[in-house]
Amino acid sequence: xxxxxxxxxxxxxxxxxxxxxxxxxxxxxxxxxxxxxxxxxxxxxxxxxxxxxxxxxxxxxxxxxxxxxxxxxxxxxxxxxxxxxxxxxxxxxxxxxxxxxxxxxxxxxxxxxxxxxxxxxxxxxxxxxxx
Amino acid sequence: xxxxxxxxxxxxxxxxxxxxxxxxxxxxxxxxxxxxxxxxxxxxxxxxxxxxxxxxxxxxxxxxxxxxxxxxxxxxxxxxxxxxxxxxxxxxxxxxxxxxxxxxxxxxxxxxxxxxxxxxxxxxxxxxxxxxxxxxxxxxxxxxxxxxxxxxxxxxxxxxxxxxxxxxxxxxxxxxxxxxxxxxxxxxxxxxxxxxxxxxxxxxxxxxxxxxxxxxxxxxxxxxxxxxxxxxxxxxxxxxxxxxxxxxxxxxxxxxxxxxxxxxxxxxxxxxxxxxxxxxxxxxxxxxxxxxxxxxxxxxxxxxxxxxxxxxxxxxxxxxxxxxxxxxxxxxxxxxxxxxxxxxxxxxxxxxxxxxxxxxxxxxxxxxxxxxxxxxxxxxxxxxxxxxxxxxxxxxxxxxxxxxxxxxxxxxxxxxxxxxxxxxxxxxxxxxxxxxxxxxxxxxxxxxxxxxxxxxxxxxxxxxxxxxxxxxxxxxxxxxxxxxxxxxxxxxxxxxxxxxxxxxxxxx
Numbered sequence: 001x002x003x004x005x006x007x008x009x010x011x012x013x014x015x016x017x018x019x020x021x022x023x024x025x026x027x028x029x030x031x032x033x034x035x036x037x038x039x040x041x042x043x044x045x046x047x048x049x050x051x052x053x054x055x056x057x058x059x060x061x062x063x064x065x066x067x068x069x070x071x072x073x074x075x076x077x078x079x080x081x082x083x084x085x086x087x088x089x090x091x092x093x094x095x096x097x098x099x100x101x102x103x104x105x106x107x108x109x110x111x112x113x114x115x116x117x118x119x120x121x122x123x124x125x126x127x128x129x130x131x
Numbered sequence: 132x133x134x135x136x137x138x139x140x141x142x143x144x145x146x147x148x149x150x151x152x153x154x155x156x157x158x159x160x161x162x163x164x165x166x167x168x169x170x171x172x173x174x175x176x177x178x179x180x181x182x183x184x185x186x187x188x189x190x191x192x193x194x195x196x197x198x199x200x201x202x203x204x205x206x207x208x209x210x211x212x213x214x215x216x217x218x219x220x221x222x223x224x225x226x227x228x229x230x231x232x233x234x235x236x237x238x239x240x241x242x243x244x245x246x247x248x249x250x251x252x253x254x255x256x257x258x259x260x261x262x263x264x265x266x267x268x269x270x271x272x273x274x275x276x277x278x279x280x281x282x283x284x285x286x287x288x289x290x291x292x293x294x295x296x297x298x299x300x301x302x303x304x305x306x307x308x309x310x311x312x313x314x315x316x317x318x319x320x321x322x323x324x325x326x327x328x329x330x331x332x333x334x335x336x337x338x339x340x341x342x343x344x345x346x347x348x349x350x351x352x353x354x355x356x357x358x359x360x361x362x363x364x365x366x367x368x369x370x371x372x373x374x375x376x377x378x379x380x381x382x383x384x385x386x387x388x389x390x391x392x393x394x395x396x397x398x399x400x401x402x403x404x405x406x407x408x409x410x411x412x413x414x415x416x417x418x419x420x421x422x423x424x425x426x427x428x429x430x431x432x433x434x435x436x437x438x439x440x441x442x443x444x445x446x447x448x449x450x451x452x453x454x455x456x457x458x459x460x461x462x463x464x465x466x467x468x469x470x471x472x473x474x475x476x477x478x479x480x481x482x483x484x485x486x487x488x489x490x491x492x493x494x495x496x497x498x499x500x501x502x503x504x505x506x507x508x509x510x511x512x513x514x515x516x517x518x519x520x521x522x523x524x525x526x527x528x529x530x531x532x533x534x535x536x537x538x539x540x541x542x543x544x545x546x547x548x549x550x551x552x553x554x555x556x557x558x559x560x561x562x563x564x565x566x567x568x569x570x571x572x573x574x575x576x577x578x579x580x581x582x583x584x585x586x587x588x589x590x591x592x593x594x595x596x597x598x599x600x601x602x603x604x605x606x607x608x609x610x611x612x613x614x615x616x617x618x619x620x621x622x623x624x625x626x627x628x629x630x631x632x633x634x635x636x637x638x639x
Contacts, residue, residue, distance in 0.1 A: 028301060028305070034297065038301075041301060041304055041305075044305070044308060045304070045308055048312055048315070051312070052315050055315060055318065081318075082315075082318070085268055085314075085324075088268075088272060089271075089311060092272065092279075095279055096275070096279065096300065099279055099282050099300065100297065100300050103286055103293055103296055104297070106289065106293050107293045107294065110289065110290060110293065120294075123291060123294065126291075
C-alpha cells in the first residue's frame with residue numbers, strides 16, 4: 001500500500017499523462033477512419049504537453065511575473081519555461097493537424113472515402129500494393 | 132565584433148526562410164522566376180557552408196548567440212567539424228536537386244511550381260536548422276519543420292502519394308513526439324536545454340532511470356525518422372511516389388540528417404562515457420545488420436524501380452547505423468570512431484541521389500515506373516543509362532567507387548572489433564545488391580529492342596534536357612571521384628577531428 005501511495009498517488013500527474021498517451025496510441029493504431037486517427041494523434045500529443053506542464057508546476061505557485069511584493073514575501077512561482085516550450089509544440093501540432101487534414105480532404109476527393117481499408121482496396125483495384 | 136563568417140550559421144538558416152517567402156511572392160508575378168531564386172539561394176548557402184567548414188577546420192568551432200543572449204538561457208548555434216561537414220553535404224545535394232527540379236517540376240506539377248519551390252526552401256530551412264543548432268528544443272522544432280515540408284512535398288503528386296504521405300505523417304509525428312518526450316525527461320533531470328550545458332550537467336545522473344529512458348525515447352523517435360528497420364514501413368511508398376528530386380532529397384539527405392540528430396544527441400549530450408557498460412550500440416549494430424539483409428532482400432522482390440531504390444535506402448541506413456554501432460568499440464584510425472558512418476552519409480547521398488534522379492529521368496521521358504518497361508532504354512538514353520551503371524556499380528561496391536570505400540571501412544571496423552558476422556552480412560548484401568541492380572542493367576542494355584520481324588530497329592536517341600542531365604552526370608562522376616578522394620585520405624582529417632571532439636579515437 002505504501003508503495004502504491006508513493007509510486008502512484010504521489011505521482012498521479014505522470015500516470016494520467018501516460019494513460020492519455022496510451023488512449024491516443026490506441027486510436028492511432030485501431031481506428032480505421034483517418035480523421036479518428038488524427039484525433040488519436042492529437043490526444044497523444046496533448047498527453048506529452050500535459051507531462052511538460054506538470055513538470056513546471058510548483059505547489060501554491062503563482063504566475064511567474066516577478067513583482068517587488070512577490071520578492072519581499074517570497075511567494076513561489078511556477079517555472080515558465082515548459083509553458084513556453086509547449087506553446088511552441090502546440091503550434092507544431094496544429095500545423096501537423098492542418099497538413100494531415102488537408103491530405104485527408106484530397107484523399108476524399110480522390111477516392112470518395114476516408115476509411116483506410118477502403119482506400120487500400122481501391123488502390124489494389126488500380127494494381128498498386130500498399131502495406 | 133564578429134567576423135562575417137561567424138554570422139553564417141544563422142544566415143544559412145534565415146536565407147532559405149527568406150527565400151521561401153520571396154519565391155511565394157514572386158510566384159504571383161512570374162512563375163518562371165521561382166526556380167532561379169531557389170537555385171540562387173542554394174548556391175549562396177552552399178558557398179557559405181564551405182566558408183564555415185574552412186573556418187571551423189582552421190580556427191575551431193563557431194558559437195553564435197542568438198540575440199546576444201548568453202547560453203544556457205539563450206539559444207546557441209554551434210558549428211564544429213561534424214555539422215560543418217554535414218551542412219556542406221546537404222546543401223550540395225540540395226543545390227543539385229534544385230537544378231534538376233527546374234524542368235522536372237515544369238513537367239510534373241506545372242500549376243504548382245511556386246508552391247513546390249516555396250516548400251522546398253522551407254525543407255532546406257529545417258535541414259540547415261537541425262544541423263547548425265546547439266539547443267535541443269530548437270532541434271525538435273527544426274525536425275518538425277523538415278518533416279512537415281517533406282509531407283507536403285511527397286503529397287504534391289497526388290493519388291497514391293497522398294496515402295504514403297499520410298502514413299509518413301502519422302509515424303513521423305509519433306517519432307517527433309518521442310523526441311519531445313526525451314527532451315522532457317532530460318529537462319526534468321537537469322533543467323537545461325542547451326546541448327553543451329546538458330553534457331556538463333548530466334554526468335551525476337548517468338545511472339538515473341529517467342536519463343536512460345530519455346535515451347531510449349531519442350533512439351526510438353529518431354529511428355522512425357531515419358527509417359531504421361523495423362521502423363521503416365513508411366519509407367518505401369513515401370520515397371517511391373514523391374517527385375524524383377524529393378525522393379533524392381528524402382533518401383540522400385533527410386534520413387541522414389535524422390541520423391546526424393541522433394549522433395549529436397548521443398555523443399554531444401550523453402557523451403561516450405554514458406554508454407560505457409550499456410549495450411546500446413551493440414543492439415543498434417545487430418538491428419542494423421537486420422536492416423541491411425531485409426532491405427536488400429525486399430529490394431530484390433520489387434518490380435517498381437523507385438521502390439526498389441527505396442528499399443535499398445533501408446539497407447543503406449543499416450550500413451550507416453552499423454558503422455555507428457561500431458563507433459565506440461573500433462578506435463583505431465583511420466577507420467575508428469564515426470569515420471565510416473560520416474563517410475557513408477556523403478557516399479550514400481551521392482549514390483542514391485544520382486539513382487533517384489535517373490529514375491526520375493526515365494519517368495520524365497517515358498513514364499517508366501516498372502523495371503520491365505526499361506527494356507532497351509539503355510540505347511535510347513545513353514548518358515543517363517551510363518550514369519545509372521556507374522551509380523549502380525558504386526552501390527554494389529566496385530572499387531574505386533564511393534560504395535567500395537564505405538564498405539571497406541565498415542568491414543575494417545568490424546574486423547577490429549572481431550565481429551565477423553557483420554563482415555559476412557556486408558559481403559552478402561553486396562552480393563544481393565549485385566543481383567538486384569544487375570537485373571536493371573541487363574534490361575537496359577543486354578536485351579536488344581526487337582522490331583516487328585525480328586529485325587534490330589535503330590532506336591532514336593532521346594535524352595532528357597541538359598538541366599536534368601547535368602545533375603545526373605555530376606553526381607555519377609562524383610561517385611568515382613569522391614571514392615578516389617577517400618582512398619587518398621585527403622578528407623580524413625575532417626572526420627578525425629569529429630572523432631577527437633567526441634572522444635572516440637585517440638586521447639585514450
